[in-house]
Amino acid sequence: MLADTPEIKRLTVQFKEWQASHHANYVSVANERDALHKQLAEQQSAYCRLNEHNHECEKLLDGASSLLGEIAKSGQLYRECTDKSSITGQRIAAILASVAVFQPETYKPEPADSELDKEGGWQMNPCKQGHLDVGAAGGVAHCYQCDEKIVASTTQEAFELWNTTHASTTSN
Structure with missing residues (x-):
């Protein structure tokens, strides 16, 4: 028969090698695609968390703005705002502590x-x-x-x- 000829056997082996090689490439690309999907999902999750933090910061800043408006209307002094034993100072310290979580630390060189x-x-x-x-x-x-x-x-x-x-x- 024709299937038993050496040329057909050689082409069959060559085809199977080609098929195995392409399957390995397909698996590699599929794994890379899956990894990219996972990375995209992680980035989307991080983006959502960042938006939530941003929203929380905006609420805190709105609260700080409102508090500063109250201070300006009532004529309270700056020192009371920085006095952590006063209610106003405690409110400001709490707002600053909450907002500071989202602020990067700045580099300060050490003086002599x-x-x-x-x-x-x-x-x-x-x-x-x-x-x-x-x-x-x-x-x-x-x-x-x-x-x-x-x-x-x-x-x-x-x-x-x-x-x-x-x-x-x-x-x-």
Whole structure:
């Protein structure tokens, strides 16, 4: 018969090898597709969680905005807002703690030991108007509330000039 010829046997073996090779390729591609489907499902789940967190942050920020509106209407002082023993300070601290979960930590280089206060950071004196919300970066020491500033060639120099020209207040 024709099926018993060496050429037919050789072509049959060749076809079976080709078929096995293509089946292996198909299985590999199917596995890759399944892995991509799994990765897509994980990413969609992460996206949903991110949206939920975003929604929660928006609610917290709305609450913070409402709270700040209440503070502005009632004429309460900034210090009460930062005083964690007051109800207002506790509410603000709770909101900040909730929102902080979603904020990345910022990198802060370590200053030399002589520049550190007891808590491990630079201690700046209040501005001339008494605002405590002050900072130094990029060669500028400044007040975030009234925009008072001192410019120097380095941040350390601006920090030192600020503290020499602004009186220290002791708090207790």
